[in-house]
Each structure stands twice: as C-alpha cells, then as structure tokens.
Amino acid sequence: MSDLIYDNSDATARWVADGLRLEPDELSSGFSFAIRHNNKIIGGITFSGYVPDDSAWISIYTTDKHWCTKICLKQIFGVAFNALKCRRLNALICSDNHASISLATRCGFVIEGKMRKYYSTGQDALVLGMLASECKFINHQTTGENHV
Numbered sequence: 074m075s076d077l078i079y080d081n082s083d084a085t086a087r088w089v090a091d092g093l094r095l096e097p098d099e100l101s102s103g104f105s106f107a108i109r110h111n112n113k114i115i116g117g118i119t120f121s122g123y124v125p126d127d128s129a130w131i132s133i134y135t136t137d138k139h140w141c142t143k144i145c146l147k148q149i150f151g152v153a154f155n156a157l158k159c160r161r162l163n164a165l166i167c168s169d170n171h172a173s174i175s176l177a178t179r180c181g182f183v184i185e186g187k188m189r190k191y192y193s194t195g196q197d198a199l200v201l202g203m204l205a206s207e208c209k210f211i212n213h214q215t216t217g218e219n220h221v
Contacts (some may be wrong), residue, residue: 074110074111074126074142074144075108075109075110075115075141075142075144076108076109076113076144076145076148077106077107077108077109077145077149077152078106078108078109079104079105079106079150080105080106080107081105083101083105084105085105085106085107085117085118085119086100086101086103086105086119086121087100087101087116087144088117088134089117089119089132089133089134090119090132091119091131092117092134092136092145093134095132096185098131099121100119100121101120102121102122103119103120103121103123103129103130103213104119104120104123104129104152104211105117105118105119105120106118106119106149106152108135108140108145108186110139110140111138115135115136115137115139115140116133116134116135116136116137116140117133117134118132118133119131119132119146120128120152120153120157120159122163123157123159125157125158126159126160127160127161128159128161128162128163128165129153129157129159130162130163130164130165130208131149131153131162131163131164132164141176143210145213146180146210147210147211149210150162150208150210150211151210151211152209153205154205154208155172155211159205160204160205161202161203161204161205162182162202162203163194163200163201163202164177164182164200164202165188165191165198165199165200165201166198166199167192167196167197167198167199167202168187168196168197168198168199169196169214174199174201176220177201178201180203180209180210181203181207181209182201182202182203182206183201183202183203183207183208184199184200184201185200185201186199186200187199187200188200197203211220
C-alpha cells in the first residue's frame with residue numbers, strides 16, 4: 074500500500090527536482106510529499122506555483138512503479154482539490170516520456186499544448202491540465218457524485 078507523507082523540509086522537493094533534472098530551487102516553494110510503499114520511500118510529489126483557491130503545478134518522480142495505487146491517487150488529488158482548493162492542476166511532461174503521458178491521461182489530465190524545445194536537451198514539453206470537476210479520484214460534493 075502506498076501513502077503520502079508531508080515534508081516541510083524541502084528534501085523531497087530537491088529529490089524530485091534532481092530526479093526530473095530540474096534546478097534544485099524550481100520545486101522548493103510549494104508543498105511536498107514523500108511516497109511511501111511498504112515502509113520505504115519510493116518517490117515524491119510536489120505542488121509548486123500554488124495560487125490559493127486557483128491552481129498548482131504537480132511534479133512526480135518515483136523509483137518504483139508500485140507507487141501508483143488508487144489510494145495514493147485519491148490522496149494526491151484530495152490534497153490538490155480538497156485541501157488546497159485548486160480548481161485545476163497543471164503538469165509539464167517531456168513529449169518523449171510516453172509512460173508518464175499515458176498515466177496522466179488515464180488519470181484524467183488533458184493535453185492542452187506543447188512547448189517546443191522547452192528542455193535544455195531540445196525536447197518538447199507537453200502541457201497538461203485537469204479541472205477539479207473532471208477528477209475521478211475525489212468526491213464531487215456539489216453533485217453528490219463519487220466517480221471511483
């Protein structure tokens with residue numbers, strides 16, 4: 074079983090940034106959570122660029138595919154849409170990262186655009202977004218629906 078552990082030390086944000094080959098301070102000004110599976114830290118999630126009651130950018134880096142459980146996804150999206158009250162989540166994914174693009178779209182993210190030659194390697198980045206009203210991992214209290 075995977076679960077999230079809040080980290081206010083920026084250690085997780087730095088680890089995620091390093092794993093995604095970002096500058097160390099790119100993710101440090103947000104909320105970070107370590108992903109624990111069988112009592113071992115196997116990944117991290119950051120919500121950066123947070124605008125209260127509006128939006129945040131999500132970044133995920135893991136070393137083990139077992140992080141992605143329904144319970145963990147409910148926790149992730151619950152933090153974003155219920156605790157932080159985001160109306161949308163944004164993500165950037167390298168256009169060559171087919172596994173991450175597939176996972177994100179299966180979770181409900183929509184590809185909204187492309188940033189050409191965004192990365193220093195010359196690779197393009199896809200811009201993805203998910204609205205709170207589209208998220209199938211949270212309770213939609215206004216409609217009484219639970220899509221899971």
